[in-house]
Amino acid sequence: MEMSKQTARRSTPSGGPLATMLFASVLDRRRFFGTAVKLALAPALAQALAMGSVGRALAQAPAPDQTLRLAYTNPVTAFDTGREGGSPELHLLLFDGLTFYNWETHITEPVIATSWDYDPTTLTYIFHLRDDVKWTTGTPVTAADFEWTWKRNLSPELASPNVSFLGYIKNGVAYNAGNAAATDVGVTAIDDRTLQVVMEDPTPFFPMITSLWPFFPLPRTVIESVGDDKWMEPGNIQSAGPFFFETWDHDQTMVFRRNPNYWGKQPTLERVIYRLYENAQKQALAGYEADELDLASVPPPEADRVLGDSRLSAEVVHWPESRNWQLRIDHRNPDTVLKNVNVRKALYLAIDRDLIVKQLLKGQGIPSLNFVPPDIPGNNPAAALPGGPAEAKQYLETAGYPGGKGFPGFKLGFVPTQAESVLVTQAIVQMWKDVLNINVDLLPVPTDWRTRIRTEPYDMYYGGWGSDYLDPNDWHNVIFEGDYWQSHYSDPTYLDMIKKANIEPDPDLRNQKFAAAEAYLIKDQMVTIPLFFGATTWVQKPWVRNLRIAPLNTYIDSRDAWIGAH
Amino acid sequence: MRTYLIRRLLTFIPSMLVVYTLVFGIIHATPGNPWDTGNKPFPPQVLLNLEAKYHVNDPLWKQYVDYLVGIVTRFDFGPSFKRGDTANEVIARFLPVSVQLGLLAFALAFVAGVLLGSLSAVRHNTWIDRLAMFGAVFGISTPSYVFITVLIVVVAIQLRWVPTGGWGGLFDTRVIIPVLALALAPTAAIARYTRASILEVLGMDYIRTARAKGLRNWVVLSRHSLPNALIPVVTVAGVALADLITGSFFVEAIYQVPGIGRYFVTTVQDKDYPVLMAVTLMYATIIWFTNFFVDVLYSVLDPRVRLT
Numbered sequence: 084m085e086m087s088k089q090t091a092r093r094s095t096p097s098g099g100p101l102a103t104m105l106f107a108s109v110l111d112r113r114r115f116f117g118t119a120v121k122l123a124l125a126p127a128l129a130q131a132l133a134m135g136s137v138g139r140a141l142a143q144a145p146a147p148d149q150t151l152r153l154a155y156t157n158p159v160t161a162f163d164t165g166r167e168g169g170s171p172e173l174h175l176l177l178f179d180g181l182t183f184y185n186w187e188t189h190i191t192e193p194v195i196a197t198s199w200d201y202d203p204t205t206l207t208y209i210f211h212l213r214d215d216v217k218w219t220t221g222t223p224v225t226a227a228d229f230e231w232t233w234k235r236n237l238s239p240e241l242a243s244p245n246v247s248f249l250g251y252i253k254n255g256v257a258y259n260a261g262n263a264a265a266t267d268v269g270v271t272a273i274d275d276r277t278l279q280v281v282m283e284d285p286t287p288f289f290p291m292i293t294s295l296w297p298f299f300p301l302p303r304t305v306i307e308s309v310g311d312d313k314w315m316e317p318g319n320i321q322s323a324g325p326f327f328f329e330t331w332d333h334d335q336t337m338v339f340r341r342n343p344n345y346w347g348k349q350p351t352l353e354r355v356i357y358r359l360y361e362n363a364q365k366q367a368l369a370g371y372e373a374d375e376l377d378l379a380s381v382p383p384p385e386a387d388r389v390l391g392d393s394r395l396s397a398e399v400v401h402w403p404e405s406r407n408w409q410l411r412i413d414h415r416n417p418d419t420v421l422k423n424v425n426v427r428k429a430l431y432l433a434i435d436r437d438l439i440v441k442q443l444l445k446g447q448g449i450p451s452l453n454f455v456p457p458d459i460p461g462n463n464p465a466a467a468l469p470g471g472p473a474e475a476k477q478y479l480e481t482a483g484y485p486g487g488k489g490f491p492g493f494k495l496g497f498v499p500t501q502a503e504s505v506l507v508t509q510a511i512v513q514m515w516k517d518v519l520n521i522n523v524d525l526l527p528v529p530t531d532w533r534t535r536i537r538t539e540p541y542d543m544y545y546g547g548w549g550s551d552y553l554d555p556n557d558w559h560n561v562i563f564e565g566d567y568w569q570s571h572y573s574d575p576t577y578l579d580m581i582k583k584a585n586i587e588p589d590p591d592l593r594n595q596k597f598a599a600a601e602a603y604l605i606k607d608q609m610v611t612i613p614l615f616f617g618a619t620t621w622v623q624k625p626w627v628r629n630l631r632i633a634p635l636n637t638y639i640d641s642r643d644a645w646i647g648a649h
Numbered sequence: 650m651r652t653y654l655i656r657r658l659l660t661f662i663p664s665m666l667v668v669y670t671l672v673f674g675i676i677h678a679t680p681g682n683p684w685d686t687g688n689k690p691f692p693p694q695v696l697l698n699l700e701a702k703y704h705v706n707d708p709l710w711k712q713y714v715d716y717l718v719g720i721v722t723r724f725d726f727g728p729s730f731k732r733g734d735t736a737n738e739v740i741a742r743f744l745p746v747s748v749q750l751g752l753l754a755f756a757l758a759f760v761a762g763v764l765l766g767s768l769s770a771v772r773h774n775t776w777i778d779r780l781a782m783f784g785a786v787f788g789i790s791t792p793s794y795v796f797i798t799v800l801i802v803v804v805a806i807q808l809r810w811v812p813t814g815g816w817g818g819l820f821d822t823r824v825i826i827p828v829l830a831l832a833l834a835p836t837a838a839i840a841r842y843t844r845a846s847i848l849e850v851l852g853m854d855y856i857r858t859a860r861a862k863g864l865r866n867w868v869v870l871s872r873h874s875l876p877n878a879l880i881p882v883v884t885v886a887g888v889a890l891a892d893l894i895t896g897s898f899f900v901e902a903i904y905q906v907p908g909i910g911r912y913f914v915t916t917v918q919d920k921d922y923p924v925l926m927a928v929t930l931m932y933a934t935i936i937w938f939t940n941f942f943v944d945v946l947y948s949v950l951d952p953r954v955r956l957t
Contacts, residue, residue, distance in 0.1 A: 161733035
């Protein structure tokens with residue numbers, strides 16, 4: 084998916100740069116006073132440190148109040164599992180999928196499905212379901228609930244944007260377009276415990292994507308009685324996950340409470356309270372510093388202050404994000420100097436990624452020399468082209484521009500409102516000037532420029548791509564086969580590689596094939612110039628335990644979290 | 650008087666029709682559709698389904714008429730294009746919060762503004778006057794988002810007297826910061842108008858007469874000069890009232906107040922046209938009625954004004 088939550092929505096007036104500046108300047112003074120106080124209190128502090136071991140021992144025990152306080156950007160889209168385009172963070176508290184994809188082990192774990200079989204000749208999956216999963220009303224969750232929900236989410240009347248996920252099912256796309264009936268869709272409940280799914284095309288990653296929110300079973304009776312827009316209200320909703328939805332003060336708070344009838348492991352947390360912000364990524368830090376929140380993201384403009392603050396810096400945590408920022412190239416443009424692969428390799432090697440990440444992004448990124456992020460199976464760090472500035476100069480010479488002589492230049496497009504895009508692109512242009520002695524022009528473009536370059540030729544632009552789901556096909560096939568970047572890259576060797584990799588049923592072999600395709604894409608062809616993977620910086624109270632932040636859409640997974648005594 | 654009121658009230662209908670038509674025209678003159686605002690465009694089929702669901706491809710005249718008929722006959726502003734609720738629900742849920750907050754801020758601004766203004770006028774050209782008027786200039790020229798940010802940093806984060814955001818009704822500590830932030834500018838404006846107006850009145854003959862009768866200073870001020878001096882202030886206050894009770898984007902967004910003010914901005918960004926239309930008509934209605942009441946109030950405050 085393009086762009087992050089951090090940048091996509093109304094970044095302008097609410098808590099914008101001015102507010103941030105004010106926070107920063109006022110708090111600088113506070114830090115000064117803080118230091119003075121600390122010096123005066125040094126003896127007392129030493130004593131407190133000696134007692135710290137006692138404190139740590141206590142912190143191992145759960146606190147009596149198991150309440151986790153988080154921030155969330157106010158949902159402005161319909162709060163509906165079937166239609167939600169952004170984050171599964173809240174849905175995961177309320178619902179389980181057939182599977183759960185563990186991004187640390189790369190294993191698709193069984194959840195409501197205990198196991199599944201696949202018949203490659205008929206492209207049919209049979210999911211075997213648990214018999215102890217219950218709605219909050221006590222009635223069991225059955226295969227029929229899945230069948231009904233998937234068809235509901237695909238129905239043209241609901242007009243859900245999540246069709247791309249469900250569209251892998253046979254006739255899913257056709258039904259959504261009004262060209263097939265609901266009964267033609269390839270999902271059928273054979274009995275209460277058996278769900279049969281027929282695919283449109285071979286889709287080896289299908290069990291993995293059933294871990295995503297559009298596949299969660301929804302309460303049919305509620306939706307049929309109160310309609311598509313009101314069923315998620317706490318007074319209406321029936322759920323089947325580790326928590327239930329207790330209250331929703333619109334635009335203010337959402338409270339989730341532990342579900343005592345949950346079939347699985349009971350969460351330790353009693354309540355998760357979400358405070359709703361206009362932009363949680365930018366605004367939550369204030370609430371964290373006033374001890375009203377247990378976790379807050381650190382926006383880049385605040386990073387220096389937070390990392391320099393003795394108390395806050397001890398509470399900083401970093402999490403990787405399933406995202407890569409890169410320079411994208413028009414491979415159909417016959418007039419650009421970038422059609423020369425040696426030029427592209429020179430540009431790739433002349434960039435100092437460490438400097439960008441450290442100085443410009445304040446550590447909120449990981450230098451990337453390959454294309455697919457580390458949390459995705461089939462990613463290949465060996466796809467990197469080896470070398471440095473010296474090799475970059477050689478490649479430029481091979482391309483026919485020794486010492487940058489005669490280099491015609493090109494235009495590097497960027498969307499100025501995108502986070503950090505101005506800084507990053509300026510730095511890159513300067514690096515190319517310093518290392519290769521070439522001049523590249525910056526071209527600020529509006530957001531709708533992307534629509535225009537479907538037909539208009541261009542040279543290069545800066546962009547970020549975040550995973551929609553954790554499969555390499557969301558990178559290779561969606562981006563280049565689907566031409567989502569308007570790279571217009573039509574190399575038959577590469578396209579053949581990724582098409583074959585995508586339908587390979589053996590998971591290990593499939594990953595190997597994607598890894599080989601990535602090496603061809605970067606090391607050999609330098610189709611796109613990767614810059615850095617995403618990473619997010621947060622501050623987390625020391626008493627919060629076992630909380631994880633997923634790389635996909637950077638959602639907070641608090642299901643196993645608990646509060647230590649403090 | 651009664652015929653005036655009826656005649657005046659009837660002009661509400663064409664006024665709103667003009668607003669409706671203008672907003673409708675601007676919405677449909679804006680390029681793009683409500684669902685191509687994101688950076689990752691929806692697939693074409695999804696767009697078609699959404700357009701069909703919200704009837705945005707009907708002929709313009711039909712949309713214009715259907716929507717207007719819906720508003721007039723059913724008071725139905727339609728479903729939000731983006732949210733799960735209707736435009737009516739958005740207003741019903743969030744307007745009351747802004748109204749409560751706005752009324753409190755208005756009360757504060759009016760009392761503080763009139764007091765400060767009167768004090769400055771009475772203590773004309775003393776340090777009190779200069780200090781108060783310096784404060785007024787500060788108040789007028791400080792944007793609410795700057796002031797509220799400073800308040801949050803100092804009062805909420807450093808002193809921890811109140812939370813950094815949220816809403817719990819009028820009797821909750823979380824009302825303090827947004828009320829102060831909202832009241833600052835209107836307090837300053839009202840103070841300046843009051844001061845200027847009182848100074849003018851204090852130079853009048855009848856004030857001299859009142860003093861010559863031997864009345865005490867505060868009687869002259871409260872009974873003779875203030876009622877007359879307040880007439881221009883009421884005009885300013887009326888506009889301020891309309892402004893305050895419809896909420897402020899900055900104050901609500903920064904302090905997480907669940908009010909309607911944010912929707913004036915976000916609905917434009919989101920191209921959520923039904924909610925945009927509803928909040929615009931609501932704002933126009935409030936402005937219209939405030940002006941109406943200010944006019945009526947004139948005749949009460951100033952016996953020379955007759956509404957005919």
